[in-house]
Amino acid sequence: MKRNPLSALLGAALPLLLWADEPVQPDKNDACLTLNNRILGPRTADRPLPLLSGDPARGFRSACSVSWSALSPKNQALPVVGCFHGSLLQVANDSACGPGLGQLWVNSRWVVTSAELDQPQKRVATCQQLETGAWAGTREFSLDCEARKKELSPESLPQATTPSESAPPATSAPSKPDTSH
């Protein structure tokens, strides 16, 4: 069957377009995006720094774990060139884990930044709570249900999408439990 090249292109691009509207954009109000924010050094000298490659759109991957001297051979402060959710910092180094991985990311838990030093030290931890509610609902896991959730018209759907090409599954919220008893 011969397909229109334009529709084939649209079909192939649709999963990417759907993916693009997912909430994975970098935060605009991250403290780590402060002007001239730099990584000054590791918090603990004798621990490795786990580095990531990738980006928010395509996802992150574990790249390698190196010492600070490998990340900054001259022991200089490294400028922060990107930020994700205030905790992942992208540094101007694309060689610490080998070539071809792009600029690398590090968890701000393991490094000291200039922006952090400019802020007053917070002493309290965020309160957490364990999820111990028993829900009488089925959690949605199926990858194939994504299109139905988006309520797309049949015309706009691609001809064929494999599970690996489709967007990540949207987890439906479980129904509210009856708390009356």
Add this chain to the structure above:
Amino acid sequence: MTRKATRAVHTSSAPQPAIVWAALESLLLASVALFFLNLNIYGTASVSKRFSQDLVYAWFGNEAWLYPRPTAVAGARVVAVMLDERAVALRGARWPVPVQFHAQFLAELEVLQPRAILLDFLLLDPASPADLCEFLSVAARLRHDGIALYLAVTQPDDLSPMDEAACHDSQGQPLRATDVFTPVSVQRQVDGSDFVSRRYPFEQRADDSLPGSGMPSAAVRMYCDTERAPAACLARLTRDEPPDAGFELAWSPEGDPFNQRWSHASCIETISPVRAILNQPALPRESSCPPVATLFATALLSPEEDPALGPGNEQLFKLADRAFLLVGGNFRGTGDLVTTPLHTLLPGVYYHAVALENLLAFDGQPKVRKEFRSPKIAFYAYDLLVLWVLAAIFLWRQRLAQRLYPKHQSPFELSNAARDWILRVIAGCPTPLWIVLVSLLLLLLATFKSLQLVAVLLTILALVVIELRVSATAELQQRRRGLALYLGAMALSLLVIAFAIWVGYRYLRLPPGDWLGYFSFVAFGFFVAHIAILEFGRRVDELRRGGGPVQ
């Protein structure tokens, strides 16, 4: 057999010496008691026994004599690491947690330099070969650093899809999942009567397979790997057990002090036994501060979530350095929850964490119920021995009381004078009226349970006052002596029970539920209910000696 024939058989028997007869009599009574203790029609006895055990842990689970928590022991800290939606979103991922996230998270945990890591996730979702190889590469690096890695599986070949990815390490050598991960069972056990997870399985194996041939449970395997001879440890813990055997989980209501940094509830939980007496809830409603130190993954992945872990992450390293890290999920609606012996719900990873703490606390000798022991009859014989001693004390007190005060069988029995006084008072009221009044009173007590304790106390007080007013002085003095004798015998029985509990718990490794029944005999005079068997025994003995009539 005819009367004549029976006499012909037994007339040659000599009378038993008093001491022998007393021993036989108490043995008979103890045997009856043992039978009734283990009478379990429709499983009702199991429910009450286990609930009593839960109360023991709720009230005394903080005490070192019952549950010596291993948190103070260097290098034996168990930490639950909780992944939730927020943590996964910090890396742009979402449920179900992708393999790439696990790889990244393992790399983050590597910084903490733990002793071992358990991933309490079933990695059954399909993943690309590249993702699987990245995951295995990170795991291999941790393994090379001396960090033991354990992965939850449902069956041994769950790891096969990872091997199908044909991954290679940096030297080009094949990288297999079993080379870096130790597969462990995460199967859960519950008591069939109330679905509470009090037991932790030693291994997961089929009914028809041999002991020790199954897949060890996560905590068992992790503990044994710390021993000098892991294989011997595994063999010891899994030998001679039925397939559904497990050890009892001692549980503490007190939260780990580390959790106070994030918990909105107090971690110093004290549940007083008085609450149960006052008919109030005797168990906590929820475990807002769990007994195992808990590190939320969000705190690890984002310093903004918990900035108080120290400028150099000192608190973090103090918590996790050489610790056992058990990574589990805390995702809403996934259903990975465990009903704890305190009847609260917690994420499933705590089941393994507490099991590992139990193994560490009891030096690999956890408490195991009698039904899973071998030879089983030896442990029931121990119960019989203890009950025999208790029965002997009971009968000794009965005989002494009868000899000293033949008019009074029990110090709690009303005197004839008091009975007459009460009868006269009741007789002053028309029969239909007092019956209706009593019925109404009992209806009220059945309806309003808070009144029951008050009613019992008022009744006892009233009877004591009546007895003091109407009884003769000599009779009261006799009653006081009888009461002192009763209390003395009870104190002696309690000493015997305390000793039996110490031996049973410390050396025979029996859980508390197995010895709670002793108290019912001493505290409530349960023997009285079965005293008829002694009369039966006497008659049989008389018959044996040819003195008794045979109908």
